[in-house]
Structure formats: structure tokens, C-alpha cells
Amino acid sequence: MSNTQPLQVVYSEVEIGEELPILKKNTSPLQLFRYSAITWNTHRIHFDKEYALKEGYPNILVHSHLHGAFLTQLCTDWMGDRGELKSLEVNIKRFAIPGETLTCKGTVVEKKMVDGEGLVTIDLKEINEQAEVCAPGRAVIKLPLV
Amino acid sequence: MTVIEKVSEHFRVMLGQKKEEHLGTITDLMIKRYALAIGDDNPLYSDREYARKRGYEDIIAPPNMVASIVDWSVGLKEEDLHEDGTPKTGGILPSNIQGIRVMGGGEMKKFINPIVAGTDVYVTTEVIDTHVKEGKKGPIAFLVIKNTFKDAKGKIYCISERTVIAR
Incomplete structure (x- = not known):
């Protein structure tokens, strides 16, 4: 996202089945270290490769909250500054490791007016390079009506 | 009693426990x-002027x-952590x-109000559910923890319901 005003998505123009622009993320060991540090997470599985191998994983693992952060960004990039992320549900189905490209996708599956607010529901998926779903999710976003 | 049964019993004792922290x-x-x-x-997270133009103080x-x-x-000293780096005390187990x-094991978050830089935050933590399911490699114990993030006046920013899995 740049400092220029992005095009604003509005409720009246959104259609069921519409797909959000894809967001790709490539994590690195440094990114995972920084995420452990800023969240004060001492779980070795996220920063100590030797320990992760001992637990049977091929490398350190992407944090569950970092998967959630990527899906959050997919939503906030799309909804623009006048949109409001109301809720987000994320489940972790498969681990991910640094170096893998994670692709975040979203599809509008519902839109409805509730108490004068235009709400859209987005079906979310974060998938790895083998097309396996690491983190499915669902978000509700309030959009400006016009 | 198997280890997972002990964990499940421990989770049942935790059910309903509630605490508030600054x-x-x-x-x-x-x-x-x-x-x-x-x-x-996103410049809303780094550029004060940009954020102010969109109605935020900062x-x-x-x-x-906050939920992450x-x-x-x-934090704890290294000797007070398990081998995996998680706390020996004050943790889930x-x-x-x-x-x-x-x-x-997943999380449901509701975002009520955005958190502006400078906000002083409190949390109410409550254990709201626990159950055991049979997995492919044996039983799995689930614990659901609800965190409500708010300020001193009770203005709520975010509510998170986080599922933790033990197996």
C-alpha cells in the first residue's frame, strides 16, 4: 500500500463471488525472529531450528498469529481506509516454514444490511506452494454504502 | 490416568476462571x-499525519x-521455561x-474500536470452554480462552476467543 489514496471499495458495488486481490507472503527466519520478539513469544518452535527438527518439523514454524496477520492484511488492503474489519476467524490446519510462498485469497460469500450498515462476509484461505490450505478463515467487513 | 486425561482434568478446573490485568x-x-x-x-500504522487526516489522533x-x-x-528467566521455551508456571499446563x-488451534476476533498509539490497555481473561476430541493419533484436549481488551473506562477494543490444543 502506498501513501496515495487507494480506490475505495463500496458496499453497493461489491458482488457475491468477487475475489479480493491476492496477497503473497514470503517469510524468512528473520521475520519469524522479529515476530517472536515483538510478541514476546519464547516458544522455541518459532526461532530455534535445532529444536524444531527435534520435534520432527523440517524447519522453524510460522506463528499462528502471523498466519492471521497475513489474512488480516488481505482484508484491510482490500477494504480501504473507510472500511472496518469487524471480525476475523482463523484456523490453523497446516504448519508453514520460512522460504515457502504463502498465498492469501479471499472471496465475497455474503452481503447484507444490518441496522443500516453494509456488511460483507469474506471466505479466506492462506495456501502454500503445494496448494494445501494452511489457514482457512472468515471475515466480516463493514463497507461504506456508496 | 493418562497424561492427556490429567491435562483435560486440569483444563476442567480452569473452566470459568476469570482475571483482569493492566x-x-x-x-x-x-x-x-x-x-x-x-x-x-499500511500508512495508518506508521504515518501520524496520514492517520490524522483519516480522523485518528495518532x-x-x-x-x-494486541491479541497476538x-x-x-x-518475562521469565530461562530456567523458568520448559525445554520448548514456554513458561513452567502461569502457562496453560x-x-x-x-x-x-x-x-x-484457531482464533475468533471481534474488532470493536481501533487502538490509537498512546492507549492504555487492560485485559479480562476468562476460560470459557474445554472439551476432548479423539484425533488420528489419540485424544486431543481443547481449551477456549476469551480475552477482552479495553481501557480503564471500559471502552472495548477487541475481543478474542482463542482455542488452544494439547495432545
Whole structure:
């Protein structure tokens, strides 16, 4: 996202089945270290490769909250500054490791007016390079009506 | 009693427990570092003037930031951590339980109000559910923890319901 005003998505123009622009993320060991540090997470599985191998994983693992952060960004990039992320549900189905490209996708599956607010529901998926779903999710976003 | 049965019993004792804590101030630096760590360059998280033009007093935190911070305290000494780096005390498992893997099993978050830099945050934590399911490799114990993040006046920012899995 740049400092220029992005095009604003509005409720009246959104259609069921519409797909959000894809967001790709490539994590690195440094990114995972920084995420452990800023969240004060001492779980070795996220920063100590030797320990992760001992637990049977091929490398350190992407944090569950970092998967959630990527899906959050997919939503906030799309909804623009006048949109409001109301809720987000994320489940972790498969681990991910640094170096893998994670692709975040979203599809509008519902839109409805509730108490004068235009709400859209987005079906979310974060998938790895083998097309396996690491983190499915669902978000509700309030959009400006016009 | 198997280890997972002991964990399940421990979770049942935790059910209904509730506590309130003062977490501290969400600083400008914390927000900028978090945004850098997740690789999100949304100017609402880094550019005060940009945020002010959009009606905020200062930059705001990415919506999921407060619910992602694992430990708001100074932390524990290394000898007070399990081999996997998780705390021996104050964590999900009792200190005498070994050989159990604990991991995040998903989270539902409701975002009520954005958190502006400088906000002083409190949390109410409540254990709201626990159950056991049979997995492919044996029983799995689930614990659901609800965190309500708010300020001193009770203004709510975010409600998170986090599922923790032990197996």
C-alpha cells in the first residue's frame, strides 16, 4: 500500500463471488525472529531450528498469529481506509516454514444490511506452494454504502 | 490416568476462571515494529499525519496486534521455561506435565474500536470452554480462552476467543 489514496471499495458495488486481490507472503527466519520478539513469544518452535527438527518439523514454524496477520492484511488492503474489519476467524490446519510462498485469497460469500450498515462476509484461505490450505478463515467487513 | 486425561482434568478446573490485568500503553514504537514484523506497510500504522487526516489522533495498531502478544510482562528467566521455551508456571499446563504438545488451534476476533498509539490497555481473561476430541493419533484436549481488551473506562477494543490444543 502506498501513501496515495487507494480506490475505495463500496458496499453497493461489491458482488457475491468477487475475489479480493491476492496477497503473497514470503517469510524468512528473520521475520519469524522479529515476530517472536515483538510478541514476546519464547516458544522455541518459532526461532530455534535445532529444536524444531527435534520435534520432527523440517524447519522453524510460522506463528499462528502471523498466519492471521497475513489474512488480516488481505482484508484491510482490500477494504480501504473507510472500511472496518469487524471480525476475523482463523484456523490453523497446516504448519508453514520460512522460504515457502504463502498465498492469501479471499472471496465475497455474503452481503447484507444490518441496522443500516453494509456488511460483507469474506471466505479466506492462506495456501502454500503445494496448494494445501494452511489457514482457512472468515471475515466480516463493514463497507461504506456508496 | 493418562497424561492427556490429567491435562483435560486440569483444563476442567480452569473452566470459568476469570482475571483482569493492566497490560500497559500501546506505544508508537510497538505499533511500527509490529507492522514491520508482519510486513504490512499500511500508512495508518506508521504515518501520524496520514492517520490524522483519516480522523485518528495518532497512528493505529493493526487490528490483530494486541491479541497476538503472548506475554505482556517482563518475562521469565530461562530456567523458568520448559525445554520448548514456554513458561513452567502461569502457562496453560501445570509444571508437572511433560511430553504434551501445546499449539494454537484457531482464533475468533471481534474488532470493536481501533487502538490509537498512546492507549492504555487492560485485559479480562476468562476460560470459557474445554472439551476432548479423539484425533488420528489419540485424544486431543481443547481449551477456549476469551480475552477482552479495553481501557480503564471500559471502552472495548477487541475481543478474542482463542482455542488452544494439547495432545
